[in-house]
Amino acid sequence: MNLSLLSRYAFFAFCVLFTLASLPFLGHEWMWPFTLLAGVLSLIGLGDLLQTRHAVRRNYPILGNIRYLVEGIRPEIRQYLLEGDAEQLPFSRAQRSLVYSRAKNEGADKPFGTLSDVYQNGFEFISHSMRPAPLTDPCSFRVEIGGPQCSQPYSASLFNISAMSFGSLSANAIRALNEGAKLGEFYHDTGEGSISPYHREHGGDLVWELGSGYFGCRASDGRFDPERFAAQAASPQVKMIEIKLSQGAKPGHGGILPKHKVTEEIANTRGVPMGEDCISPSRHSAFSTPTELLQFIAQLRELSGGKPVGFKFCLGHPWEFMGIVKAMLETGILPDFIVVDGKEGGTGAAPLEFTDHLGVPLREGLLFVHNTLVGSNLRDKIKLGASGKIVSAFDIARVLAIGADWANSARGFMFAIGCIQSQSCHTNKCPTGVATQDPLRQRALVVEDKAQRVYNFHRNTLKALAEMLAAAGLDHPAQIDAKHLVQRMSATEIKLFAQQHVFLAPGELLSGQIAGEFYERMWRMARADSFEPAPA
Template sequence: MSLLSRYAFFACCVLFTLACVPFLQHDWLWPFALASALLSLVGVWDLLQKRHAVRRNYPVLGNIRYLMEAIRPEIRQYLLEADREQLPFSRAQRSLVYARAKNEGADKPFGTLVDVYDNHFEFINHSIRPAPPRDPAAFRVAIGGPQCSQPYSASIFNISAMSFGSLSANAIRALNKGARLGGFAHDTGEGSISPYHREHGGDLIWELGSGYFGCRKPDGSFDPEAFARQARDPQVKMVEIKLSQGAKPGHGGILPKKKITPEIAATRGVSMDEDCVSPAAHSAFSTPIELLQFIARLRELSGGKPTGFKFCLGHGWEFMAIAKAMLEAGITPDFIVVDGKEGGTGAAPLEFTDHLGVPMREGVLFVHNTLVGLRLRDKIKIGASGKIVSAFDIARALAFGADWANSARGFMFAIGCIQSQSCHTNRCPTGVATQDKLRQRALVVEDKAERVFNFHRNTLKALAEMLAAAGLTHPAQLDANHLVQRLSASEIRLYAQLHTFLKPGELLEGRVEGRFYERSWEMARADSFDPVGA
């Protein structure tokens, strides 16, 4: 929608009000003049207020959205049910985030909307002896293995990778300021570190994709000197190599040239005259051994900061090949982030979104089991991302073996995303995913940064309360015996009964129960991502 059409109704109200002034002696004109004057004042207020981005971008007309949301319960419930299958996240999930971001109560009267007899219903068992809730500020994890000299104490809930370019400058500012206020980390995404990431000083996880943005030579290859200059900045706490992402594993990425501004070009080190493409594969390494050598090199160049990689699990033997290379080379990453196929905010081909990649829980469990089976788990931390919004989502990821969780869409909701699904058009109505300066103005950094902070704090507070109800005092105590899934109207099982959990050393000692792990281990080779015999 163009600038003219967005402001057209407001402009018509103002012009009609002014046109009526010379003719106010006609009594019949007064009601119309008064109505247009009132609407004009509403529009002026919409442009000046700072809480609602839609009203700032769509004066007068934007109020219709909030009016509809205020009508409850009938229309609100109808809308909730109507879009449940149409959008990646339901209005119920968005409403939860909005409530926590605004410090409003998220309590639900008259019971749950969830069908507790649905075959996919999941829950946490509570204890007869609840524990006192802990301070969520204590929910942190130390990341940094034996080869790391600058370990990082991270929150167990952080902002997942979203790049400047995909998101607006004001969105990046708000996310990073919120991260600084709450003491948690902000993943840069593969678009590199922009001036807006640095403006408020929040902790950064620098994600390095196959385009090597921010540390690339003119031919697109990796530039170690440029990397060292950025990575040694004290604001950068960890370095993350992106092998693949959940939304489109094995596909690479693209930022259309119409969204590339001079700032984006300077940040990434690319041209404005063509689409910015991230290749599907890295050029700095091609084998598992070379990947680990690259990790060791980045760790050294960064001054010993935690260095690891993010990926969406695909062929099981490929990850096990990396694990075999760890044993052979004696090099271990400090962390691994497992991105589930159900996650991702970037545009992706429909078939990739629906049918490519392993979901988060299976990916986390496979990585956790492999490391346990090789006695490497105590050296490497695991992060999880993929449609994580609520405290229960975090608890579920931890029960499958993760040490912490990342969220992208949850924090996008916190800064105002309404899932208009126009991210790729540069016409985001809330200023979150656009490079249009006027549209970005709708997103007020101070207000939305506070909401990012509130969402993080209130979500971890809810997690602390859930843990206490289960008799636990820290997320690290959660395991597969605490969570339950319904399989049918007459059967429920603990996660520990539903899934295979390897014991320490089982892969090394050849005692694996379950043909899948055994077969993947046999196919893996440290010198190649190709399976044995290929």
């Protein structure tokens, strides 16, 4: 038994043993108060182990109750005790509280007005209409994905689970996410760790993410294996294929699953040896140019039987994406979708400098991709998804307004299944059983309870989006655009998103009459035959 297990259960075990050992000495007056106290604590600990709603209490009997006692006192003290310096955490207490409320089906209404400083630079809001629209059923918020070269299009929800791999997440976390996706009829992105048995148990829709390690369709030398891919992709549960070029939190870095988290199940799922760190290279071996990337997309579409195939990336050098678009125009091969990840996206582990200083933020990256597709007359043929620190209905509205067709969230759904931001994902000691392969720790995450919370969070978030759109006088998310979103620029000035950003006209990049100098220069540098820039 390891030291971590001893430390988690030591106080509970002490209380039980003390109670039993002191029973023969109850005749002594000084003993019975201590025996009574130890007995009460033992019963509390037993109740913690048997209850199914709170993972922290299941993993830390008796001691875990301290967290919930803290939550009962004043918000200022609670924030100080639970978070310390709130600026050091990726998400604020208010954001987590919003997710928890929706996941638990509790009312998210709050008294005393906004928590935000409306005169602070950067404050954003949706302008409302004097004639609000009737409320639309959020179940109708779906997006048809599949271009002219796809024979099995997929109707996706407007809000889905972003890429998180089995291995990074526990088996119970994967089970809960997938069962919640099944209940709510939205998709669950597998992450690059391939399709595990736990993704298949409940039959929720899957988007299979294919990273540079080609896990699940990997040859012995680590390269792509077409036959293994075709066998996996044939599953009716797999609705789309997503090639991962990069992710927001560590673009250009690749990934690593430490060897102490590589169990036999993970090794079998990914097709990698045990006893070694599982490495995802920083770049793909199946292609090396924009044209070859599109040929790989065409190959995957054929091998999958015509399912939608696209790619996910965090924008880096602008000319590289424009080179991919030029290759689309030259070859006629189109991805069915593109998911733009922002540098603000999360990960289980990344170098601090990468997290802070590499990659383009979501708004700028999404706008650039949208504009490039519009300017090349391809936007109506390719759907755009967005991911990167999206947890609320307003976050979804914000990305829809500048070009996205749908949004994905990872951290929001992690909160829904119990993540408390302990920032111990890489240690295998997650206190809530979300990001660990320790079977006793992940036992704390009760699948049935957390799957319902995943479903609730999805449903209540889209309901909130429907209410916001109705207040703005809109019937459907497709109607929202940059003129509906507003940002404070200074204490005396606000601007619509439409005033802040350049929006290209259809075909503008092809016309030779490009309005913005930046877009014109990047377009000249872009090459279909190489990711290297042409002379400017």
